Amino acid sequence: MAALIALPPLLPKYHLEVLISVVFWAYLGIAWNLLGGYAGQFSFGHAAFFGIGAYTSTLLLLQAGLTPWVGMFVGGGLAATFGLFEGYLSFRYGLKGPYFSLVTLAFAEMLRVVSLNTKAVGSSLGLVVPSATAAPAMFMFSGKLPFYYVILAMGALALGLTWRIGRARLGFSLAAVRENEDAAEAAGVDALAAKLRAMALSSFLTALGGTFYAQYFAYIDPTITFGPSVSIGALLPAIVGGAGTVLGPVLGSFVLTPLSELTRYALRGRAGADIMLYGAVLVLVISFLPQGLVGFVRARRGGAR
Protein backbone atom coordinates (compact mmCIF):
# COMPACT_ATOMS: atom_id res chain seq x y z
CA MET A 1 0.00 0.00 0.00
CA ALA A 2 2.80 2.40 0.93
CA ALA A 3 4.42 1.69 -2.43
CA LEU A 4 1.15 2.47 -4.17
CA ILE A 5 1.10 5.89 -2.54
CA ALA A 6 4.78 6.79 -2.70
CA LEU A 7 6.03 5.39 -6.01
CA PRO A 8 3.71 6.72 -8.73
CA PRO A 9 5.18 10.27 -8.91
CA LEU A 10 8.44 8.65 -9.97
CA LEU A 11 6.89 6.53 -12.70
CA PRO A 12 7.10 7.38 -16.39
CA LYS A 13 3.81 8.47 -17.96
CA TYR A 14 3.01 5.17 -19.65
CA HIS A 15 3.52 3.14 -16.50
CA LEU A 16 1.38 5.55 -14.55
CA GLU A 17 -1.41 5.10 -17.11
CA VAL A 18 -1.20 1.34 -16.74
CA LEU A 19 -1.31 1.68 -12.97
CA ILE A 20 -4.39 3.91 -13.15
CA SER A 21 -5.98 1.31 -15.36
CA VAL A 22 -5.07 -1.45 -12.89
CA VAL A 23 -6.61 0.40 -9.95
CA PHE A 24 -9.64 1.46 -11.99
CA TRP A 25 -10.56 -2.11 -13.01
CA ALA A 26 -9.78 -3.32 -9.50
CA TYR A 27 -12.25 -0.71 -8.24
CA LEU A 28 -14.99 -1.88 -10.62
CA GLY A 29 -14.20 -5.47 -9.67
CA ILE A 30 -14.59 -4.59 -5.98
CA ALA A 31 -17.96 -2.99 -6.72
CA TRP A 32 -19.12 -6.00 -8.80
CA ASN A 33 -17.83 -8.38 -6.12
CA LEU A 34 -20.29 -7.05 -3.54
CA LEU A 35 -23.17 -8.38 -5.60
CA GLY A 36 -21.53 -11.13 -7.64
CA GLY A 37 -19.11 -12.47 -5.06
CA TYR A 38 -20.66 -11.79 -1.68
CA ALA A 39 -24.31 -12.16 -2.63
CA GLY A 40 -23.59 -14.72 -5.37
CA GLN A 41 -25.79 -12.88 -7.88
CA PHE A 42 -23.90 -12.84 -11.16
CA SER A 43 -24.59 -9.61 -12.94
CA PHE A 44 -23.66 -9.51 -16.62
CA GLY A 45 -24.91 -5.96 -16.91
CA HIS A 46 -22.98 -3.72 -14.55
CA ALA A 47 -22.43 -1.41 -17.50
CA ALA A 48 -25.97 -0.12 -16.79
CA PHE A 49 -24.83 1.42 -13.50
CA PHE A 50 -21.49 2.52 -14.89
CA GLY A 51 -23.22 4.32 -17.75
CA ILE A 52 -25.82 5.93 -15.50
CA GLY A 53 -22.99 7.32 -13.37
CA ALA A 54 -20.97 8.56 -16.32
CA TYR A 55 -23.93 10.14 -18.09
CA THR A 56 -25.52 11.71 -15.00
CA SER A 57 -22.44 13.54 -13.79
CA THR A 58 -21.42 14.56 -17.31
CA LEU A 59 -24.86 15.88 -18.24
CA LEU A 60 -25.11 17.76 -14.94
CA LEU A 61 -21.70 19.27 -15.65
CA LEU A 62 -22.50 20.23 -19.24
CA GLN A 63 -26.07 21.41 -18.74
CA ALA A 64 -26.03 22.87 -15.25
CA GLY A 65 -22.35 23.44 -14.54
CA LEU A 66 -22.56 21.18 -11.52
CA THR A 67 -19.20 19.85 -10.39
CA PRO A 68 -18.82 16.10 -10.97
CA TRP A 69 -17.73 15.80 -7.34
CA VAL A 70 -21.40 16.32 -6.51
CA GLY A 71 -22.75 14.92 -9.78
CA MET A 72 -21.10 11.57 -9.11
CA PHE A 73 -23.21 11.10 -6.02
CA VAL A 74 -26.35 12.07 -7.89
CA GLY A 75 -25.37 9.46 -10.48
CA GLY A 76 -24.63 6.97 -7.71
CA GLY A 77 -28.06 7.57 -6.22
CA LEU A 78 -29.76 7.14 -9.58
CA ALA A 79 -27.80 3.98 -10.32
CA ALA A 80 -28.64 2.55 -6.90
CA THR A 81 -32.32 3.34 -7.54
CA PHE A 82 -32.11 1.63 -10.91
CA GLY A 83 -30.29 -1.28 -9.30
CA LEU A 84 -32.98 -1.60 -6.65
CA PHE A 85 -35.65 -1.56 -9.35
CA GLU A 86 -33.81 -4.20 -11.37
CA GLY A 87 -33.07 -6.26 -8.27
CA TYR A 88 -36.56 -5.98 -6.84
CA LEU A 89 -38.12 -7.11 -10.11
CA SER A 90 -35.72 -10.03 -10.52
CA PHE A 91 -35.54 -11.25 -6.93
CA ARG A 92 -39.24 -10.75 -6.35
CA TYR A 93 -40.02 -13.05 -9.25
CA GLY A 94 -37.47 -15.56 -8.09
CA LEU A 95 -34.99 -15.15 -10.93
CA LYS A 96 -31.79 -16.92 -10.04
CA GLY A 97 -28.48 -17.89 -11.55
CA PRO A 98 -28.31 -17.51 -15.32
CA TYR A 99 -31.77 -15.95 -15.51
CA PHE A 100 -30.62 -13.08 -13.32
CA SER A 101 -27.50 -12.70 -15.47
CA LEU A 102 -29.67 -12.45 -18.59
CA VAL A 103 -31.98 -9.85 -17.05
CA THR A 104 -29.06 -7.64 -16.03
CA LEU A 105 -27.58 -8.00 -19.50
CA ALA A 106 -30.93 -7.06 -21.05
CA PHE A 107 -31.26 -3.94 -18.89
CA ALA A 108 -27.78 -2.74 -19.81
CA GLU A 109 -28.50 -3.34 -23.49
CA MET A 110 -31.77 -1.43 -23.21
CA LEU A 111 -30.00 1.59 -21.75
CA ARG A 112 -27.43 1.34 -24.52
CA VAL A 113 -30.13 1.35 -27.20
CA VAL A 114 -31.99 4.22 -25.53
CA SER A 115 -28.86 6.38 -25.17
CA LEU A 116 -27.85 5.52 -28.72
CA ASN A 117 -31.17 6.93 -29.96
CA THR A 118 -31.56 9.95 -27.69
CA LYS A 119 -30.26 13.21 -29.14
CA ALA A 120 -30.40 14.95 -25.75
CA VAL A 121 -27.61 12.70 -24.45
CA GLY A 122 -25.53 12.97 -27.61
CA SER A 123 -26.77 9.71 -29.19
CA SER A 124 -24.01 7.77 -30.94
CA LEU A 125 -21.70 10.80 -31.02
CA GLY A 126 -21.35 10.65 -27.26
CA LEU A 127 -20.43 13.50 -24.97
CA VAL A 128 -17.14 15.35 -24.74
CA VAL A 129 -16.22 16.32 -21.21
CA PRO A 130 -14.34 19.64 -21.00
CA SER A 131 -10.80 18.97 -19.90
CA ALA A 132 -8.66 21.76 -21.32
CA THR A 133 -8.25 23.63 -18.06
CA ALA A 134 -7.17 22.21 -14.75
CA ALA A 135 -9.87 22.82 -12.17
CA PRO A 136 -9.63 20.45 -9.21
CA ALA A 137 -12.95 21.71 -7.87
CA MET A 138 -14.54 20.51 -11.10
CA PHE A 139 -12.80 17.09 -11.10
CA MET A 140 -10.43 18.28 -13.84
CA PHE A 141 -6.71 17.96 -13.42
CA SER A 142 -3.66 18.62 -15.48
CA GLY A 143 -1.67 15.44 -15.81
CA LYS A 144 -2.51 11.93 -14.75
CA LEU A 145 -1.14 11.86 -11.23
CA PRO A 146 -4.12 13.48 -9.46
CA PHE A 147 -6.47 11.06 -11.23
CA TYR A 148 -4.35 8.24 -9.93
CA TYR A 149 -4.75 9.36 -6.33
CA VAL A 150 -8.49 9.85 -6.81
CA ILE A 151 -9.05 6.32 -8.08
CA LEU A 152 -6.66 4.95 -5.46
CA ALA A 153 -8.69 6.62 -2.72
CA MET A 154 -11.93 5.34 -4.25
CA GLY A 155 -10.48 1.84 -4.42
CA ALA A 156 -9.25 1.97 -0.84
CA LEU A 157 -12.62 3.19 0.42
CA ALA A 158 -14.50 0.52 -1.52
CA LEU A 159 -12.10 -2.11 -0.25
CA GLY A 160 -12.60 -0.90 3.33
CA LEU A 161 -16.35 -1.04 2.82
CA THR A 162 -16.16 -4.61 1.51
CA TRP A 163 -14.01 -5.62 4.44
CA ARG A 164 -16.44 -4.08 6.92
CA ILE A 165 -19.45 -5.69 5.27
CA GLY A 166 -17.78 -9.09 5.32
CA ARG A 167 -17.54 -8.79 9.09
CA ALA A 168 -20.94 -7.27 9.65
CA ARG A 169 -24.39 -8.81 9.85
CA LEU A 170 -24.99 -8.06 6.16
CA GLY A 171 -21.91 -10.05 5.17
CA PHE A 172 -23.07 -13.12 7.04
CA SER A 173 -26.58 -12.79 5.65
CA LEU A 174 -25.18 -12.55 2.13
CA ALA A 175 -22.93 -15.57 2.62
CA ALA A 176 -25.89 -17.56 3.93
CA VAL A 177 -28.04 -16.52 0.98
CA ARG A 178 -25.27 -17.33 -1.48
CA GLU A 179 -24.62 -20.79 -0.10
CA ASN A 180 -28.24 -21.83 0.35
CA GLU A 181 -31.02 -19.33 0.06
CA ASP A 182 -33.80 -21.57 1.37
CA ALA A 183 -31.80 -22.56 4.42
CA ALA A 184 -30.92 -18.91 5.04
CA GLU A 185 -34.58 -17.92 4.90
CA ALA A 186 -35.48 -20.75 7.22
CA ALA A 187 -32.87 -19.46 9.66
CA GLY A 188 -34.54 -16.06 9.63
CA VAL A 189 -32.38 -14.20 7.12
CA ASP A 190 -34.35 -11.74 4.98
CA ALA A 191 -32.81 -12.84 1.69
CA LEU A 192 -34.57 -10.24 -0.43
CA ALA A 193 -33.43 -7.36 1.80
CA ALA A 194 -29.86 -8.66 1.92
CA LYS A 195 -29.63 -9.06 -1.85
CA LEU A 196 -31.17 -5.65 -2.46
CA ARG A 197 -28.65 -4.01 -0.12
CA ALA A 198 -25.81 -5.67 -2.00
CA MET A 199 -27.37 -4.54 -5.27
CA ALA A 200 -27.71 -0.92 -4.12
CA LEU A 201 -24.16 -0.70 -2.78
CA SER A 202 -22.69 -2.41 -5.81
CA SER A 203 -24.53 -0.23 -8.32
CA PHE A 204 -23.76 2.95 -6.36
CA LEU A 205 -20.02 2.24 -6.35
CA THR A 206 -20.06 1.21 -10.01
CA ALA A 207 -21.68 4.53 -10.95
CA LEU A 208 -18.92 6.48 -9.18
CA GLY A 209 -16.49 4.55 -11.36
CA GLY A 210 -18.45 5.77 -14.37
CA THR A 211 -17.93 9.40 -13.36
CA PHE A 212 -14.24 8.77 -12.86
CA TYR A 213 -14.03 7.29 -16.33
CA ALA A 214 -15.83 10.28 -17.88
CA GLN A 215 -13.53 12.80 -16.19
CA TYR A 216 -10.35 10.84 -16.83
CA PHE A 217 -10.93 10.04 -20.49
CA ALA A 218 -12.99 13.22 -21.11
CA TYR A 219 -15.29 11.36 -23.49
CA ILE A 220 -18.17 8.92 -23.16
CA ASP A 221 -20.49 7.24 -25.65
CA PRO A 222 -23.22 4.60 -25.38
CA THR A 223 -21.09 1.69 -26.55
CA ILE A 224 -18.20 2.48 -24.22
CA THR A 225 -20.28 3.07 -21.11
CA PHE A 226 -23.32 0.81 -21.55
CA GLY A 227 -21.66 -1.84 -23.72
CA PRO A 228 -20.76 -5.37 -22.67
CA SER A 229 -17.04 -4.66 -22.31
CA VAL A 230 -17.58 -2.73 -19.06
CA SER A 231 -19.84 -5.46 -17.71
CA ILE A 232 -17.21 -8.07 -18.49
CA GLY A 233 -14.37 -5.85 -17.31
CA ALA A 234 -16.08 -5.51 -13.93
CA LEU A 235 -16.63 -9.21 -13.36
CA LEU A 236 -13.31 -10.51 -14.70
CA PRO A 237 -10.94 -9.23 -11.98
CA ALA A 238 -13.28 -10.51 -9.29
CA ILE A 239 -13.68 -13.94 -10.86
CA VAL A 240 -10.01 -14.38 -11.70
CA GLY A 241 -8.86 -13.04 -8.34
CA GLY A 242 -11.49 -14.84 -6.31
CA ALA A 243 -15.16 -13.90 -6.05
CA GLY A 244 -16.42 -13.22 -2.57
CA THR A 245 -13.02 -12.43 -1.13
CA VAL A 246 -11.88 -8.96 -0.08
CA LEU A 247 -8.64 -8.90 -2.04
CA GLY A 248 -9.78 -11.03 -4.99
CA PRO A 249 -10.66 -8.20 -7.40
CA VAL A 250 -7.46 -6.32 -6.56
CA LEU A 251 -5.29 -9.34 -7.16
CA GLY A 252 -7.27 -10.13 -10.31
CA SER A 253 -6.77 -6.68 -11.76
CA PHE A 254 -3.07 -6.60 -10.87
CA VAL A 255 -2.66 -9.77 -12.93
CA LEU A 256 -5.13 -9.16 -15.76
CA THR A 257 -4.66 -5.49 -16.60
CA PRO A 258 -0.86 -5.54 -17.09
CA LEU A 259 -1.28 -8.79 -19.00
CA SER A 260 -3.69 -7.13 -21.39
CA GLU A 261 -1.42 -4.07 -21.71
CA LEU A 262 1.53 -6.31 -22.50
CA THR A 263 -0.46 -8.21 -25.12
CA ARG A 264 -1.65 -5.00 -26.67
CA TYR A 265 1.94 -3.76 -26.75
CA ALA A 266 3.40 -7.00 -28.08
CA LEU A 267 0.73 -7.39 -30.78
CA ARG A 268 0.36 -3.78 -31.90
CA GLY A 269 -2.09 -3.32 -34.72
CA ARG A 270 -3.83 -6.57 -33.87
CA ALA A 271 -7.05 -5.32 -32.33
CA GLY A 272 -8.75 -7.83 -30.10
CA ALA A 273 -5.64 -9.76 -29.02
CA ASP A 274 -5.96 -8.56 -25.43
CA ILE A 275 -9.63 -9.51 -25.14
CA MET A 276 -8.90 -12.85 -26.78
CA LEU A 277 -6.37 -13.44 -24.04
CA TYR A 278 -8.98 -12.47 -21.42
CA GLY A 279 -11.29 -15.08 -22.85
CA ALA A 280 -8.60 -17.74 -22.67
CA VAL A 281 -7.63 -16.71 -19.13
CA LEU A 282 -11.26 -16.86 -18.05
CA VAL A 283 -11.64 -20.40 -19.41
CA LEU A 284 -8.35 -21.51 -17.85
CA VAL A 285 -9.09 -19.96 -14.47
CA ILE A 286 -12.56 -21.53 -14.27
CA SER A 287 -11.08 -24.87 -15.31
CA PHE A 288 -8.05 -24.95 -13.09
CA LEU A 289 -8.60 -22.37 -10.33
CA PRO A 290 -12.35 -22.34 -9.79
CA GLN A 291 -11.88 -20.41 -6.55
CA GLY A 292 -9.70 -17.80 -8.22
CA LEU A 293 -6.17 -16.76 -7.33
CA VAL A 294 -7.03 -16.09 -3.69
CA GLY A 295 -8.56 -19.54 -3.37
CA PHE A 296 -5.46 -21.04 -4.95
CA VAL A 297 -3.12 -19.24 -2.54
CA ARG A 298 -5.25 -20.31 0.41
CA ALA A 299 -5.30 -23.93 -0.72
CA ARG A 300 -1.52 -23.82 -1.16
CA ARG A 301 -1.08 -22.53 2.36
CA GLY A 302 -3.33 -25.34 3.49
CA GLY A 303 -5.21 -22.91 5.68
CA ALA A 304 -8.92 -23.06 6.35
CA ARG A 305 -11.16 -20.78 4.27
Next chain:
Amino acid sequence: MTWGLLLQAVVSGLLLGGVYGLVASGLSLIFGVLRIINFAHGAVMMIGMYATYWLFTLARVDPYLSILVTAPCFFVLGVAIQKIVIEPNRAAAEHNQLLLTLGLALFLENLALVLWQGDFRTVKVAYSSASFVVGDALVEVPRLVASGGAGLVAAGLFAFLRLTDVGKALRALAEEPEGAALVGINVPRIRAAAFGMGSACVAVAGALITPFFYVAPDVGESFNIMAFVVVVLGGMGNFVGALAGGFIVGLAESLGAAFLPGSFKQLVVFVIFVLVLLFRPQGLFGGSRVR
Protein backbone atom coordinates in the same frame (compact mmCIF):
# COMPACT_ATOMS: atom_id res chain seq x y z
CA MET B 1 -49.59 3.66 -41.42
CA THR B 2 -50.26 1.96 -44.70
CA TRP B 3 -51.17 -1.63 -45.39
CA GLY B 4 -48.18 -1.95 -47.68
CA LEU B 5 -45.80 -1.00 -44.91
CA LEU B 6 -47.46 -3.35 -42.47
CA LEU B 7 -47.49 -6.21 -44.95
CA GLN B 8 -43.82 -5.63 -45.77
CA ALA B 9 -42.93 -5.63 -42.07
CA VAL B 10 -44.85 -8.85 -41.50
CA VAL B 11 -43.15 -10.54 -44.45
CA SER B 12 -39.66 -9.44 -43.38
CA GLY B 13 -40.39 -10.45 -39.83
CA LEU B 14 -41.51 -13.92 -40.79
CA LEU B 15 -38.49 -14.41 -43.05
CA LEU B 16 -36.09 -13.31 -40.31
CA GLY B 17 -38.00 -15.30 -37.73
CA GLY B 18 -37.19 -18.62 -39.36
CA VAL B 19 -33.47 -17.94 -39.02
CA TYR B 20 -33.87 -16.81 -35.40
CA GLY B 21 -35.81 -19.99 -34.82
CA LEU B 22 -33.00 -22.19 -36.10
CA VAL B 23 -30.33 -20.32 -34.11
CA ALA B 24 -32.51 -20.60 -31.03
CA SER B 25 -33.30 -24.28 -31.64
CA GLY B 26 -29.60 -25.04 -31.38
CA LEU B 27 -29.31 -23.01 -28.20
CA SER B 28 -32.41 -24.65 -26.80
CA LEU B 29 -31.11 -28.13 -27.53
CA ILE B 30 -27.87 -27.34 -25.70
CA PHE B 31 -29.75 -25.85 -22.79
CA GLY B 32 -32.25 -28.69 -22.59
CA VAL B 33 -29.61 -31.39 -22.43
CA LEU B 34 -26.70 -29.63 -20.72
CA ARG B 35 -28.53 -27.05 -18.60
CA ILE B 36 -26.02 -24.45 -19.79
CA ILE B 37 -26.89 -21.10 -21.25
CA ASN B 38 -24.33 -21.08 -24.01
CA PHE B 39 -22.91 -17.58 -24.39
CA ALA B 40 -20.62 -18.83 -27.14
CA HIS B 41 -23.51 -19.77 -29.44
CA GLY B 42 -23.35 -16.52 -31.40
CA ALA B 43 -19.57 -16.77 -31.66
CA VAL B 44 -19.90 -20.26 -33.15
CA MET B 45 -22.38 -18.84 -35.65
CA MET B 46 -19.91 -16.10 -36.54
CA ILE B 47 -17.14 -18.66 -37.15
CA GLY B 48 -19.63 -20.57 -39.30
CA MET B 49 -20.28 -17.45 -41.34
CA TYR B 50 -16.55 -16.92 -41.86
CA ALA B 51 -16.21 -20.54 -42.94
CA THR B 52 -18.92 -19.95 -45.53
CA TYR B 53 -17.31 -16.68 -46.58
CA TRP B 54 -13.85 -18.21 -47.06
CA LEU B 55 -15.17 -21.27 -48.85
CA PHE B 56 -16.91 -18.92 -51.26
CA THR B 57 -14.08 -16.42 -51.63
CA LEU B 58 -11.21 -18.88 -51.95
CA ALA B 59 -12.85 -21.89 -53.54
CA ARG B 60 -16.01 -20.42 -55.10
CA VAL B 61 -18.21 -22.81 -53.15
CA ASP B 62 -21.83 -21.70 -53.18
CA PRO B 63 -22.94 -20.69 -49.64
CA TYR B 64 -25.82 -23.16 -49.66
CA LEU B 65 -23.62 -25.95 -50.93
CA SER B 66 -21.00 -25.16 -48.30
CA ILE B 67 -23.44 -26.37 -45.65
CA LEU B 68 -22.53 -29.92 -46.67
CA VAL B 69 -19.02 -29.17 -45.46
CA THR B 70 -19.64 -26.78 -42.57
CA ALA B 71 -22.43 -28.69 -40.83
CA PRO B 72 -20.33 -31.81 -40.13
CA CYS B 73 -17.27 -29.69 -39.32
CA PHE B 74 -19.21 -27.65 -36.79
CA PHE B 75 -20.73 -30.76 -35.30
CA VAL B 76 -17.17 -31.92 -34.62
CA LEU B 77 -16.21 -28.47 -33.32
CA GLY B 78 -19.16 -28.52 -30.93
CA VAL B 79 -18.29 -32.01 -29.71
CA ALA B 80 -14.71 -30.87 -29.15
CA ILE B 81 -15.79 -27.79 -27.19
CA GLN B 82 -18.01 -29.91 -25.00
CA LYS B 83 -15.43 -32.66 -24.42
CA ILE B 84 -12.43 -30.41 -23.87
CA VAL B 85 -13.81 -27.28 -22.25
CA ILE B 86 -17.19 -27.95 -20.68
CA GLU B 87 -17.39 -31.63 -19.70
CA PRO B 88 -14.35 -31.50 -17.36
CA ASN B 89 -16.10 -28.71 -15.45
CA ARG B 90 -19.41 -30.52 -15.15
CA ALA B 91 -19.22 -30.45 -11.36
CA ALA B 92 -18.50 -26.72 -11.16
CA ALA B 93 -21.12 -24.26 -9.99
CA GLU B 94 -23.76 -23.19 -12.51
CA HIS B 95 -22.39 -19.66 -12.83
CA ASN B 96 -18.90 -20.98 -13.51
CA GLN B 97 -20.21 -22.89 -16.51
CA LEU B 98 -21.87 -19.71 -17.71
CA LEU B 99 -18.56 -17.89 -17.37
CA LEU B 100 -16.84 -20.69 -19.23
CA THR B 101 -19.00 -20.13 -22.29
CA LEU B 102 -18.57 -16.37 -21.90
CA GLY B 103 -14.80 -16.84 -21.93
CA LEU B 104 -15.12 -19.02 -25.00
CA ALA B 105 -17.23 -16.37 -26.74
CA LEU B 106 -14.68 -13.65 -25.96
CA PHE B 107 -11.90 -15.89 -27.22
CA LEU B 108 -13.58 -16.85 -30.50
CA GLU B 109 -14.87 -13.38 -31.28
CA ASN B 110 -11.51 -11.74 -30.77
CA LEU B 111 -9.66 -14.54 -32.48
CA ALA B 112 -11.71 -13.63 -35.55
CA LEU B 113 -10.86 -9.97 -35.00
CA VAL B 114 -7.14 -10.78 -34.79
CA LEU B 115 -7.21 -13.06 -37.82
CA TRP B 116 -9.56 -11.20 -40.15
CA GLN B 117 -9.85 -7.65 -38.71
CA GLY B 118 -13.10 -5.89 -38.09
CA ASP B 119 -14.15 -4.97 -41.62
CA PHE B 120 -17.52 -6.05 -42.90
CA ARG B 121 -17.28 -8.71 -45.56
CA THR B 122 -20.07 -9.81 -47.87
CA VAL B 123 -20.69 -12.79 -50.08
CA LYS B 124 -21.95 -11.57 -53.45
CA VAL B 125 -23.69 -14.36 -55.30
CA ALA B 126 -25.83 -14.08 -58.44
CA TYR B 127 -29.05 -14.45 -56.45
CA SER B 128 -28.03 -12.02 -53.67
CA SER B 129 -30.45 -9.35 -54.83
CA ALA B 130 -33.09 -11.53 -56.53
CA SER B 131 -36.60 -10.71 -55.41
CA PHE B 132 -40.26 -10.86 -56.36
CA VAL B 133 -43.39 -9.04 -55.32
CA VAL B 134 -46.37 -10.52 -53.49
CA GLY B 135 -49.22 -8.06 -53.16
CA ASP B 136 -47.48 -4.92 -51.94
CA ALA B 137 -44.58 -6.69 -50.27
CA LEU B 138 -41.15 -7.33 -51.69
CA VAL B 139 -39.83 -10.82 -51.00
CA GLU B 140 -36.07 -11.21 -51.31
CA VAL B 141 -35.20 -14.66 -52.56
CA PRO B 142 -32.14 -15.32 -50.33
CA ARG B 143 -34.16 -14.39 -47.26
CA LEU B 144 -36.92 -16.73 -48.33
CA VAL B 145 -34.42 -19.51 -48.89
CA ALA B 146 -32.82 -18.84 -45.50
CA SER B 147 -36.12 -18.93 -43.68
CA GLY B 148 -37.35 -21.98 -45.58
CA GLY B 149 -34.02 -23.75 -45.17
CA ALA B 150 -33.98 -22.98 -41.46
CA GLY B 151 -37.47 -24.38 -41.15
CA LEU B 152 -36.46 -27.54 -43.00
CA VAL B 153 -33.39 -28.09 -40.83
CA ALA B 154 -35.41 -27.51 -37.69
CA ALA B 155 -38.08 -29.95 -38.89
CA GLY B 156 -35.37 -32.50 -39.66
CA LEU B 157 -33.91 -32.06 -36.21
CA PHE B 158 -37.35 -32.46 -34.69
CA ALA B 159 -37.87 -35.70 -36.58
CA PHE B 160 -34.40 -36.83 -35.51
CA LEU B 161 -35.24 -36.25 -31.86
CA ARG B 162 -38.46 -38.21 -32.21
CA LEU B 163 -37.44 -41.09 -34.40
CA THR B 164 -33.83 -42.07 -33.80
CA ASP B 165 -32.22 -43.72 -30.81
CA VAL B 166 -29.75 -40.86 -30.32
CA GLY B 167 -32.66 -38.43 -30.52
CA LYS B 168 -34.60 -40.34 -27.92
CA ALA B 169 -31.52 -40.49 -25.71
CA LEU B 170 -31.16 -36.70 -26.03
CA ARG B 171 -34.75 -36.23 -24.95
CA ALA B 172 -34.39 -38.70 -22.12
CA LEU B 173 -31.32 -36.85 -20.87
CA ALA B 174 -33.13 -33.53 -21.02
CA GLU B 175 -36.04 -34.92 -19.08
CA GLU B 176 -34.32 -37.00 -16.44
CA PRO B 177 -30.50 -37.04 -16.43
CA GLU B 178 -30.11 -39.59 -13.66
CA GLY B 179 -32.77 -41.87 -15.04
CA ALA B 180 -31.12 -41.68 -18.45
CA ALA B 181 -27.80 -42.76 -16.94
CA LEU B 182 -29.51 -45.59 -15.09
CA VAL B 183 -31.01 -47.10 -18.22
CA GLY B 184 -27.59 -47.26 -19.77
CA ILE B 185 -27.39 -44.11 -21.89
CA ASN B 186 -23.82 -42.97 -22.36
CA VAL B 187 -24.45 -39.57 -20.82
CA PRO B 188 -21.20 -37.73 -21.62
CA ARG B 189 -21.46 -38.93 -25.19
CA ILE B 190 -25.03 -37.70 -25.60
CA ARG B 191 -24.10 -34.38 -24.03
CA ALA B 192 -21.33 -34.03 -26.60
CA ALA B 193 -23.83 -34.90 -29.34
CA ALA B 194 -26.16 -32.17 -28.06
CA PHE B 195 -23.43 -29.54 -28.16
CA GLY B 196 -22.32 -30.77 -31.56
CA MET B 197 -25.83 -30.65 -33.02
CA GLY B 198 -26.53 -27.26 -31.48
CA SER B 199 -23.33 -25.91 -33.03
CA ALA B 200 -24.10 -27.48 -36.40
CA CYS B 201 -27.56 -25.84 -36.33
CA VAL B 202 -26.15 -22.40 -35.70
CA ALA B 203 -23.46 -22.87 -38.35
CA VAL B 204 -26.14 -23.79 -40.88
CA ALA B 205 -28.12 -20.70 -39.86
CA GLY B 206 -24.95 -18.66 -40.39
CA ALA B 207 -24.38 -20.15 -43.85
CA LEU B 208 -28.00 -19.51 -44.84
CA ILE B 209 -27.80 -15.80 -44.09
CA THR B 210 -24.39 -15.00 -45.60
CA PRO B 211 -25.85 -14.31 -49.11
CA PHE B 212 -27.62 -11.24 -47.67
CA PHE B 213 -25.90 -10.51 -44.37
CA TYR B 214 -22.48 -9.00 -43.61
CA VAL B 215 -19.79 -11.08 -41.96
CA ALA B 216 -17.80 -9.50 -39.11
CA PRO B 217 -16.32 -10.68 -35.81
CA ASP B 218 -19.17 -9.26 -33.74
CA VAL B 219 -21.98 -10.38 -36.05
CA GLY B 220 -22.88 -13.25 -33.72
CA GLU B 221 -23.45 -10.99 -30.72
CA SER B 222 -26.81 -9.65 -31.79
CA PHE B 223 -27.95 -13.12 -32.87
CA ASN B 224 -26.82 -14.47 -29.54
CA ILE B 225 -28.89 -12.01 -27.57
CA MET B 226 -31.79 -12.54 -29.93
CA ALA B 227 -31.49 -16.30 -29.44
CA PHE B 228 -31.61 -15.85 -25.66
CA VAL B 229 -34.80 -13.89 -26.07
CA VAL B 230 -36.28 -16.50 -28.39
CA VAL B 231 -35.31 -19.40 -26.16
CA VAL B 232 -36.70 -17.77 -23.05
CA LEU B 233 -39.84 -16.87 -24.94
CA GLY B 234 -40.33 -20.37 -26.25
CA GLY B 235 -39.43 -21.99 -22.95
CA MET B 236 -35.89 -23.06 -22.11
CA GLY B 237 -35.24 -26.39 -23.76
CA ASN B 238 -38.56 -26.39 -25.59
CA PHE B 239 -37.68 -27.07 -29.16
CA VAL B 240 -40.93 -26.26 -30.93
CA GLY B 241 -41.29 -23.25 -28.66
CA ALA B 242 -37.93 -22.00 -29.92
CA LEU B 243 -39.17 -22.05 -33.51
CA ALA B 244 -42.41 -20.30 -32.60
CA GLY B 245 -40.46 -17.82 -30.47
CA GLY B 246 -38.23 -17.12 -33.46
CA PHE B 247 -41.20 -15.98 -35.51
CA ILE B 248 -42.58 -13.87 -32.66
CA VAL B 249 -39.27 -12.10 -32.14
CA GLY B 250 -38.70 -11.68 -35.88
CA LEU B 251 -42.14 -10.09 -36.21
CA ALA B 252 -41.70 -7.89 -33.14
CA GLU B 253 -38.37 -6.67 -34.46
CA SER B 254 -39.51 -5.87 -37.98
CA LEU B 255 -42.73 -4.22 -36.81
CA GLY B 256 -40.62 -2.19 -34.36
CA ALA B 257 -38.28 -1.25 -37.19
CA ALA B 258 -41.19 -0.12 -39.36
CA PHE B 259 -42.93 2.00 -36.77
CA LEU B 260 -40.23 3.18 -34.34
CA PRO B 261 -37.42 5.63 -35.11
CA GLY B 262 -33.73 4.75 -35.20
CA SER B 263 -32.61 1.48 -33.70
CA PHE B 264 -35.38 1.54 -31.10
CA LYS B 265 -36.60 -1.70 -32.63
CA GLN B 266 -34.08 -3.54 -30.48
CA LEU B 267 -35.80 -2.09 -27.45
CA VAL B 268 -39.03 -3.86 -28.35
CA VAL B 269 -37.25 -7.18 -28.25
CA PHE B 270 -35.57 -6.47 -24.91
CA VAL B 271 -38.80 -5.30 -23.35
CA ILE B 272 -40.50 -8.54 -24.43
CA PHE B 273 -37.52 -10.42 -23.05
CA VAL B 274 -37.59 -8.84 -19.61
CA LEU B 275 -41.37 -9.14 -19.36
CA VAL B 276 -41.28 -12.83 -20.25
CA LEU B 277 -38.35 -13.50 -17.89
CA LEU B 278 -40.20 -11.83 -15.06
CA PHE B 279 -43.72 -13.06 -15.58
CA ARG B 280 -43.31 -16.33 -17.45
CA PRO B 281 -39.76 -17.55 -16.97
CA GLN B 282 -40.91 -21.00 -18.05
CA GLY B 283 -41.70 -19.44 -21.44
CA LEU B 284 -44.93 -18.92 -23.31
CA PHE B 285 -45.23 -22.59 -24.14
CA GLY B 286 -43.70 -24.12 -21.03
CA GLY B 287 -40.20 -25.43 -21.14
CA SER B 288 -37.36 -27.31 -19.58
CA ARG B 289 -37.49 -30.31 -21.80
CA VAL B 290 -36.53 -31.07 -25.35
CA ARG B 291 -39.81 -31.97 -26.92
